[in-house]
Amino acid sequence: MGENWFHREFLNPRRLVFNLFFYGVQLFLFAYGWYSQETNKKLAALNGLKWSVWTSRGAGLVLAFDGGMILVPMLRNIIRVVRPRLAWLFPADENIWFHRQVAYSMAFWAMVHTTAHYVNFFNVERTQVRAERALDIHYTQAGGITGHFMLLIMVLMYTTAHHKVRNQCFEAFWYTHHLAFFFMIGLYTHATGCFVRDSTNPDYIKTFPFYSTEHCLGYESWRFTIWPGIIYFGERIWREIRARRATRLSKVLVHPSGAMELRIVKPTFKYVAGQWLFIQVPDVSGWQWHPFTITSAPEDPYVSVHIRQVGDWTQALGERVGASPSVVAAMTQDAMKGKEKDDSLYGTRGNFVELDPARTTRPLPVVRIDGPYGAPAEDVFNVEVAVLVGAGIGVTPFASILKHIWYRQRKGNVGSLRRVEFFWVCRDAPSFGWFQSLLQEVEAAQADPNFLRINIYLTQKINEDMLWNIAVNDAGAEYDPLTLLRSRTMFGRPDWKSIYGRMRDAIETGQYLPGTNAQLKTRVGTYFCGPSVLAKAVKEACDATTTSNINFAFAKEHF
């Protein structure tokens, strides 16, 4: 990583604006909280505690802000709705990143707030400004109890959310993160102990919120921070209701390369190409929701996902539907060796096998799906040239998008889209056999040879046998020997700078988009899904190639 921290945080205009705004708001709130406490005549007795109470009140106000913001990026359904309208304003796809930034801030201000309060209560006990012990405030009053509990919950949530733990055992992260429910309850009730007051004793009343605001002079921040919590809770309930709507697993197809395709029929499920969903199979686990990219196009009568049996959940699912890992593993091996290649007539790879539910003793399991959730690739029809880059398993969203483009093409309704460049960078293409068959269909259906170009880059090392094999089979053959597509497979890593450079030159000379005036602004949208190292390389190439007339935009999808 050549760039340092300063470069990343301050010399990138968008990031600079975010930093100034986000941390500026926090510093302002801290200053305001400090000032409003220090100058409040009613709280003169409390102000006898000096700087520690000013600090705790200032940090408390920032924590209220953070506590309200922490749930905002998790309102997935609302983000999905507002995303198309507000994509210019904030990167809606970076919601998890923002969630983390709020969490880091929260940990910092929690440290400030807690430290200050430890001094406060120490001095309350020493000076007896109120006739109570520090212990009473810490462990018998609402503020102290909820505070200590929130800290403990934070320790558990932050440590299990570490990316290493999350990758090892997603469940540990997933279940522990639901402590957020208790955390939020603690946050909303943190001030109910009426610590900030101008009376000797807390002024409790019989009606909600059970303390009188005449003498309890806190910020009443729960009135604001509770809304994201209520909306989030509502969203979770809504997700549950939506997931319970009639859903039927209609077919399970096992592709020669070992991927299972689940075809699910759910009439109420509306989505656009490139989105993803959560799937739950109660027979495998009653609580877990797993994210998968939708691989069918919205025009298809079903929703499909392709699942490779790599984790224990996916393997258990395979076992359940009768495509046990051993069966699929054998198929994968065969596909890797190219055994199924049946060159007799059309040179197509072996077909998929439909699992017949009548043959197996158990009926297909019940499935529930939740979604859809957003992804940048929805915007594909707003640009003239779409560059779709999929790396490895990251190619899945493009299955849906390519299918969708194909359907739209047939209807003659592709918006401003003139050309599609599809790049697929992967180590071993044969293991994605199912995707190849899809590509074959799409490629074969192209009337205009220039509309869709498929570029496949194979990055694995090739041994001598394979080299000869390719050399002999490739010469003069109509289809590429590896992928069985008309497009030739390329070897090694793509050189993004030269690819984009050539594209720019071709657009400028008018060869690329015939009929387009060079004076017109051309938008080239790149949609990427894959590892972040590659994302960076592609993004840099995009930025370097952009000229005044040709805008190379970049969007990345997250999982």
Added chain:
Amino acid sequence: MGNLIWHEWSRYVSLTATVYTIWASFWGILYRKFFWDFVGGTLRAPGGLQPANNVAVFIDIIVKAPIVQILSMLLGFAIVALEYPAPFLKGTALYRSLVVRIVTLLLQAFLAILYYQGTNGAIWSLVAVIGYARAIALGETMEEAKENRGRGGKA
């Protein structure tokens, strides 16, 4: 489902608890108070809580001289050095020992619970101890790092 490596998780808890304890011990030196002084103590205004006579030894080592806080801070730095780990501890048998961690964390919890600011640090240290105990019960070990054989530049 999933395979949580307990000692890796415990490490994060342990580091959090220890950093908290170091910070707490620093404030404990500035604002000295024996956490358990309420046992048998009398509340006086002004003057605050007057501890009972039979805990005078703790008052000596916590309030009169912040010995416990200083010990706690030193132990905290030692634990951070062990957990992070410091370069000179990396790869040693000490670094790979889960039992050493449990013992040091228990000691930290014991020291931290004595002074006013240390309670959370003590509780979290115990959480880390539970995690490490679970790791040992499951037979987890910290593997000796593989030697980078055949790396260029070294004979």
